[in-house]
Amino acid sequence: MNDKQSEIGKRIADELAACGVRLVASLPDNWLTGVINAIDGDARFVHIPVNREESAIGLCSGAYMGAMGSAALMGASGFMTVIYAITKINYTYEIPLFLMLTLRGGVGDHHKHHVSNSLYLRPLLEAINMSYRVIDEPGDIGSISRCYQHTRTFCRPMAVVFTRDLLRGHA
Amino acid sequence: MNYLDCFRVLARHRTDQIVVTSAGNSSQAWWAATRDSEASFYLDASMSLSTMFASGLALARPELKIWAFMGDGAFCMNPGMLMVERRMNLPNLTHFLVSNQAYGATSNAALPNVGENDYPAIARAMGLERVFEFRTLEALEHDFATLMAANVAGHTFVVLEVEPFSDAEQKLDQPPFDGPELKYRFGRHIEGRSDCDIFGYRV
Numbered sequence: 001m002n003d004k005q006s007e008i009g010k011r012i013a014d015e016l017a018a019c020g021v022r023l024v025a026s027l028p029d030n031w032l033t034g035v036i037n038a039i040d041g042d043a044r045f046v047h048i049p050v051n052r053e054e055s056a057i058g059l060c061s062g063a064y065m066g067a068m069g070s071a072a073l074m075g076a077s078g079f080m081t082v083i084y085a086i087t088k089i090n091y092t093y094e095i096p097l098f099l100m101l102t103l104r105g106g107v108g109d110h111h112k113h114h115v116s117n118s119l120y121l122r123p124l125l126e127a128i129n130m131s132y133r134v135i136d137e138p139g140d141i142g143s144i145s146r147c148y149q150h151t152r153t154f155c156r157p158m159a160v161v162f163t164r165d166l167l168r169g170h171a
Numbered sequence: 172m173n174y175l176d177c178f179r180v181l182a183r184h185r186t187d188q189i190v191v192t193s194a195g196n197s198s199q200a201w202w203a204a205t206r207d208s209e210a211s212f213y214l215d216a217s218m219s220l221s222t223m224f225a226s227g228l229a230l231a232r233p234e235l236k237i238w239a240f241m242g243d244g245a246f247c248m249n250p251g252m253l254m255v256e257r258r259m260n261l262p263n264l265t266h267f268l269v270s271n272q273a274y275g276a277t278s279n280a281a282l283p284n285v286g287e288n289d290y291p292a293i294a295r296a297m298g299l300e301r302v303f304e305f306r307t308l309e310a311l312e313h314d315f316a317t318l319m320a321a322n323v324a325g326h327t328f329v330v331l332e333v334e335p336f337s338d339a340e341q342k343l344d345q346p347p348f349d350g351p352e353l354k355y356r357f358g359r360h361i362e363g364r365s366d367c368d369i370f371g372y373r374v
Binding site for chain 2: 084
């Protein structure tokens, strides 16, 4: 991991803390190493590595009902497994949820097996009418707070989707 | 033991605990036993996430004691949740695994490996230390105080071995709430108990 990855992770952590996030539930993606390391070593957060992505949805939703700010951090592949949990819990009960995902399958991803994410991640987000914003340069990290607040205003889930170039420090 | 009678015992011993139920039968049974419309969140059809939801709530509100119900069908979908619960080790959370040896919410459809699944052993293998199992109402009544005393020291996992719902019990009312109404009723109760701000405004 290079210094730029660490710096991006730190900036994302600062942005999360600034908008009141306390709990971060995560599953790994290689691109997210800098972010996970930053959060895990930051006393402003309770970082809970979970067993599967759906557990992150449950944890964050429950935390909301206890007035604790939260974020679920996961790769695109993990997100593809949580559609039922999101639609059942967050849509049915109108519980806000803030997600941070990776844009696997995007330009620059050299892993062929992510072709499914390339084809279906964005169409899936749109199919469930879930707002999202792609963050592909450091100057846009500040939009995390606005997206987080959007979930609270409209009582719906929203995702920010990080690109490889951003997370690898190439942007 | 009879599922409904077991929940009636729990309801009778309940003092100020916040409750989260799982899909189907546990929601029906808790609604039948309590008609609670404020301090219980009926997380219907959550497919294994009731205790994760309850863990988030328990983490956020350590001053409240949380009971979470989950059927063995839901547990089998996501047993790794116990790894997360063990890591969090929340002293204000009690996980009740209601073992009726069936997918009760879907007309008692067959559960895989039923008869061989040893839930207390699974829990202990994942490092949980405060593990209880009750097979009779008498034992539950007798040891309830011990169970709750254990609750103050760390995360507690309780297996309740019950009979599946009868055909008549399957027809018990489901909690009648629309999702948003339940969210606000429950959330306002939490706000009142904890003087916190969930929704960003108070009425």
